[in-house]
Each structure stands twice: as structure tokens, then as C-alpha cells.
Amino acid sequence: MKKQLHIVFVAIFSMTFLSAQEVAFEEYDLDNGLHVILHQDNSAPVVTTAVMYHVGAKDEDPEKTGFAHFFEHLLFEGTKNIERGEWFKIVSSNGGNNNANTTQDRTYYYEVFPSNNLELGLWLESERLMHPIINQIGVDTQKEVVQEERRLRYDNAPYGRWREQMFINLFEKHPYRWQTIGSLEHLASATLEDFKKFNQIYYVPNNAVLVVAGDIDMAETKKMVQDYFGPIPKGAPIERKTFVEDPINAPIKAEYRDPNIQIPLILMGYRTPAQTEHDAYVLDMISTYLSSGKSSKLYKKLVDEKKMALQVFAFNGSQEDYSSYIVGGLPVGDNTLEDIKKEIDEEIAKLQTDLISERDFQKLQNKFENNFVNSNSSVQGIANSLARYYMLYDDTNLINTEIDIYRSITREDIREVAKKYLNPNQRVELEYLPEQKEAN
Structure with missing residues (x-):
């Protein structure tokens, strides 16, 4: 009987604990198509501002691979109002940290700040979206960075190319057949106009979601979101291709x-x-x-x-x-x-x-x-x-x-x-x- 009561108690405790973890959020769209999600948690004076773009390696031209990952680096180069090389200095000097990552499906940027710097996080991400500077200096600099990343993580790392080799065999038609790092030859031969065009297509508010989570006031945050992101022009609708693979019927x-x-x-x-x-x-x-x-x-x-x-x-x-x-x-x-x-x-x-x-x-x-x-x-x-x-x-x-x-x-x-x-x-x-x- 005691064992049965213990099991019932554990089950009730587990359900209560999990129920307490429910995440409350509010979501809405701006007129320019940007989707906004707000999550308020005032338990600690910390806030995360994040933007995810619906662009990854699978959205690239087969003859121009590596662009999505390249932009993960390029869009830290600077903006109309942020001098080249200053992005990370601004974040760290205000008690924050930030990073970005890319997959074959999406690209994600985020900052974590003390909550009194929420406005700074929103300004930074609105700058990345509204006023990026894409010039030859930044492109050439990041080409060297990506080349070094390719050498360290893929070409010279033990087992570094297993995923690349698996996916070129696992997929014949779908862009998943190449990796996010892409081809260094493609990046080397790409022009400045190629990069500007990629940015114009995919880095638009109607292809993104903004998340603000942490120690925030909802009404104040909504106003700041509107102030910083509302004026950004909506981009053209994005045309996405569909790829259907034939079944694998033999090893x-x-x-x-x-x-x-x-x-x-x-x-x-x-x-x-x-x-x-x-x-x-x-x-x-x-x-x-x-x-x-x-x-x-x-x-x-x-x-x-x-x-x-x-x-x-x-x-x-x-x-x-x-x-x-x-x-x-x-x-x-x-x-x-x-x-x-x-x-x-x-x-x-x-x-x-x-x-x-x-x-x-x-x-x-x-x-x-x-x-x-x-x-x-x-x-x-x-x-x-x-x-x-x-x-x-x-x-x-x-x-x-x-x-x-x-x-x-x-x-x-x-x-x-x-x-x-x-x-x-x-x-x-x-x-x-x-x-x-x-x-x-």
C-alpha cells in the first residue's frame, strides 16, 4: 500500500512540476510582416532579444552554396549606425553576450543583456535588418574567416567531413545534399552584387520572427518593438521550391x-x-x-x-x-x-x-x-x-x-x-x- 501511495505521489508531483513550467507568451504581426513573440519572466533581471530568419543552406543556389552561413558572419560587420568592428564591443561593454548560428533551414541571431539594456538589444537587431553595410571590405574579411573555419572544422578535423559525405549520397534532388559551410570556390567566385541580392531577398521582416523574452514590461516592449522595427519596409514575397526525393530501394x-x-x-x-x-x-x-x-x-x-x-x-x-x-x-x-x-x-x-x-x-x-x-x-x-x-x-x-x-x-x-x-x-x-x- 505504501508503495502504491508513493507511486501516486511521484506521479502527482511530476505532473504539478511540469505544469508549473508552462511558458506564457503573446504573439502578433507588425504591418511589415514581422512576427513578434513576447515572453515575460521577471524572476531575474535578464532579457534575450533574438531574431530568426527563415533562410538556411537549403535556400541557396546550387552554384552559390554557403551564402546563409556566410551571412551569419557578414551581418556582424557593421551597419549605417554601427562602425565596422564595433558590434561585439557594444554588446560586451553593456554587460551582454551575443552569437548566431545557421542550419540548413534557418539563421538565428541573439543577444542576452541585463534587462535595463532591452532597448539596446532591439536597436542592434533592427540595425542588422534595416541598415546593414555590405561592402567589399566586409566580404573579403569574412571570406578569410569562413575559409579558416572550413579548414579547422571540416578539412583538417578528424572525421570532419562525415556529414558532408553522408548527405551527398542520402539526397539527390534536395539542397540538403550540401552543408551549411558550402563551397569555398562558390564563395570565392561570388560578386558583391550576389551577396547584396541574397540579403535583399531573405533578410526582410516578413521572413523573420523577433522574440523578446525575460524581465520585460509588455506594454513598454511593444512600443519599443514598433518604434524600432515598424518602419522597416516589407520585402517581396519569397518563392520557395519544393524538392521530392525518390525512395531508396537498395543499399x-x-x-x-x-x-x-x-x-x-x-x-x-x-x-x-x-x-x-x-x-x-x-x-x-x-x-x-x-x-x-x-x-x-x-x-x-x-x-x-x-x-x-x-x-x-x-x-x-x-x-x-x-x-x-x-x-x-x-x-x-x-x-x-x-x-x-x-x-x-x-x-x-x-x-x-x-x-x-x-x-x-x-x-x-x-x-x-x-x-x-x-x-x-x-x-x-x-x-x-x-x-x-x-x-x-x-x-x-x-x-x-x-x-x-x-x-x-x-x-x-x-x-x-x-x-x-x-x-x-x-x-x-x-x-x-x-x-x-x-x-x-
């Missing part, structure tokens, strides 16, 4: 040799549905079940018990149009890539035929409950989530309700989704190998 064998590694890597990639689809959420659970933590099935089997692998992993890379499910490992000792592949396939086959145990299923649910709470534990995290759910999911309130999707997933769903997508004839098999040394 695609690929090989790449990396001069920066000594241990080979096996990667198996499956093309999976868009992140808004219910099956994408199930695949999130499957990847967690297989390789999240030392108690996960693949780690425990291949690394801990059989000591066949130095590392093993599985993850669902969720994206707007298609997702990608990647699983793989690094063999150790005399074990081969084929040995690792066989062991991984055995665990996937179990998922496709048997229901996972109730105990393992409850562990999964607990992990996703914990992730949900943690994702809303900071104002900065909340700002990012609000922008992302609005722009890429078309449902801002997922910040509160997405956990219900995970809660609705059953053990039967896990079995059926594994059976539907994770089959050997539906994947790319990439052998990522050390470069062969020529004999003297």
Missing part, C-alpha cells in the same frame, strides 16, 4: 578516405520524414533507446560487454523537409566495420520484431520529460524554442505541448516505425576510412 554503398584519422568508421544513414511528422518523434525515441548514455542498448552491448567498439551512436537529425537517421560506430581491436554493422542491425531487428520492455519504455519517457523541463529552464532557451516552433513547426505553443506528443508514443509505435524506416535496403552505407599511404 547505397559509399566510401571516403580521410587523411586525419587512423580508425575507420561505419555510418548507416536513412532518409526519414520531416520533423513535424509523428514518426519523426518516434525516431527520436528510438535513437535515445539505442545510444543515449552508457545504459543504452548499443553502448552496453558493443562498448561495455563485447568491447567491439570504441564508440557507437544513433541519432535522428530532425529538419524541416526531411530528417536523417544516422547510426554507426568505431571498431576496436580486430573487429571490422562489417562486424559493427552486423551487431547494430541485430539490435534494430529486435526493435522491428519485439516490443521493448516496459522498464525501458518508462526510462525513455522519463528522459524526455526531463529534457522537456530542461529546455524551458532558461530565458535564452525559451527564446530559441519560441522562434523555432513558430518558424519551423508553425505552432509556437509546442513549447508547452510537444511533450504530449512524446507521451502519446507507444511501444507498438516504436516497433512499427523501426520496421517502416530502418531497413538495410533503405539506407546509405558509408565506410569512412583512413587515407591509404603510398609505399616508398
Whole structure:
């Protein structure tokens, strides 16, 4: 009886705790099409101002790749009212920090300030949108920065090009086949007019969402938003192409040799549905079940018990149009890539035929409950989530309700989704190998 009461108490406590985490927000549109989301949290004197633009690597010309990521750097160069090189100085001297990042679907800029500098954050982002200076000096400077980033993170980093090599095989028609870093040759040959045109098309208020989250007064914030962003002209409607991939019906064998590694890597990639689809959420659970933590099935089997692998992993890379499910490992000792592949396939086959145990299923649910709470534990995290759910999911309130999707997933769903997508004839098999040394 005591055990039953304890279980009931824990369940009630858990529901109460999660309910207390609900994020209140208000959203509306300015006349120029800018979507605005405000979240008030006066528990700490901190505010985040963030703008997400619906432009990523997938929006680029196939002959001019790397532009979205390039703009992540370029738009810190300066504006009509901010001298070149002064952006980061202004932020740091006023007690703030800022950054930006780019994916294949969107670009995100943000500042975190003491709340008495809210107006400064809004001014900075309105300047980036309204008065950017795109000139040859800035373009040439950032070309060097991006070239160095490419060398450090991709060309000279161990396993740095695995994603690039996987995606050129996983996608034939969709722009996901190239990476956000793009082609240095494309950037080198691009003209100043090319960059100005890209900015004119995508960096417009009707292609963006502004989020202000933290210690704010709602009425004052609305006035400041209108003052700084309202005068910005609306851009022309953006035409977006649709790309539909043919199904993969037979294994695609690929090989790449990396001069920066000594241990080979096996990667198996499956093309999976868009992140808004219910099956994408199930695949999130499957990847967690297989390789999240030392108690996960693949780690425990291949690394801990059989000591066949130095590392093993599985993850669902969720994206707007298609997702990608990647699983793989690094063999150790005399074990081969084929040995690792066989062991991984055995665990996937179990998922496709048997229901996972109730105990393992409850562990999964607990992990996703914990992730949900943690994702809303900071104002900065909340700002990012609000922008992302609005722009890429078309449902801002997922910040509160997405956990219900995970809660609705059953053990039967896990079995059926594994059976539907994770089959050997539906994947790319990439052998990522050390470069062969020529004999003297």
C-alpha cells in the first residue's frame, strides 16, 4: 500500500512540476510582416532579444552554396549606425553576450543583456535588418574567416567531413545534399552584387520572427518593438521550391578516405520524414533507446560487454523537409566495420520484431520529460524554442505541448516505425576510412 501511495505521489508531483513550467507568451504581426513573440519572466533581471530568419543552406543556389552561413558572419560587420568592428564591443561593454548560428533551414541571431539594456538589444537587431553595410571590405574579411573555419572544422578535423559525405549520397534532388559551410570556390567566385541580392531577398521582416523574452514590461516592449522595427519596409514575397526525393530501394554503398584519422568508421544513414511528422518523434525515441548514455542498448552491448567498439551512436537529425537517421560506430581491436554493422542491425531487428520492455519504455519517457523541463529552464532557451516552433513547426505553443506528443508514443509505435524506416535496403552505407599511404 505504501508503495502504491508513493507511486501516486511521484506521479502527482511530476505532473504539478511540469505544469508549473508552462511558458506564457503573446504573439502578433507588425504591418511589415514581422512576427513578434513576447515572453515575460521577471524572476531575474535578464532579457534575450533574438531574431530568426527563415533562410538556411537549403535556400541557396546550387552554384552559390554557403551564402546563409556566410551571412551569419557578414551581418556582424557593421551597419549605417554601427562602425565596422564595433558590434561585439557594444554588446560586451553593456554587460551582454551575443552569437548566431545557421542550419540548413534557418539563421538565428541573439543577444542576452541585463534587462535595463532591452532597448539596446532591439536597436542592434533592427540595425542588422534595416541598415546593414555590405561592402567589399566586409566580404573579403569574412571570406578569410569562413575559409579558416572550413579548414579547422571540416578539412583538417578528424572525421570532419562525415556529414558532408553522408548527405551527398542520402539526397539527390534536395539542397540538403550540401552543408551549411558550402563551397569555398562558390564563395570565392561570388560578386558583391550576389551577396547584396541574397540579403535583399531573405533578410526582410516578413521572413523573420523577433522574440523578446525575460524581465520585460509588455506594454513598454511593444512600443519599443514598433518604434524600432515598424518602419522597416516589407520585402517581396519569397518563392520557395519544393524538392521530392525518390525512395531508396537498395543499399547505397559509399566510401571516403580521410587523411586525419587512423580508425575507420561505419555510418548507416536513412532518409526519414520531416520533423513535424509523428514518426519523426518516434525516431527520436528510438535513437535515445539505442545510444543515449552508457545504459543504452548499443553502448552496453558493443562498448561495455563485447568491447567491439570504441564508440557507437544513433541519432535522428530532425529538419524541416526531411530528417536523417544516422547510426554507426568505431571498431576496436580486430573487429571490422562489417562486424559493427552486423551487431547494430541485430539490435534494430529486435526493435522491428519485439516490443521493448516496459522498464525501458518508462526510462525513455522519463528522459524526455526531463529534457522537456530542461529546455524551458532558461530565458535564452525559451527564446530559441519560441522562434523555432513558430518558424519551423508553425505552432509556437509546442513549447508547452510537444511533450504530449512524446507521451502519446507507444511501444507498438516504436516497433512499427523501426520496421517502416530502418531497413538495410533503405539506407546509405558509408565506410569512412583512413587515407591509404603510398609505399616508398
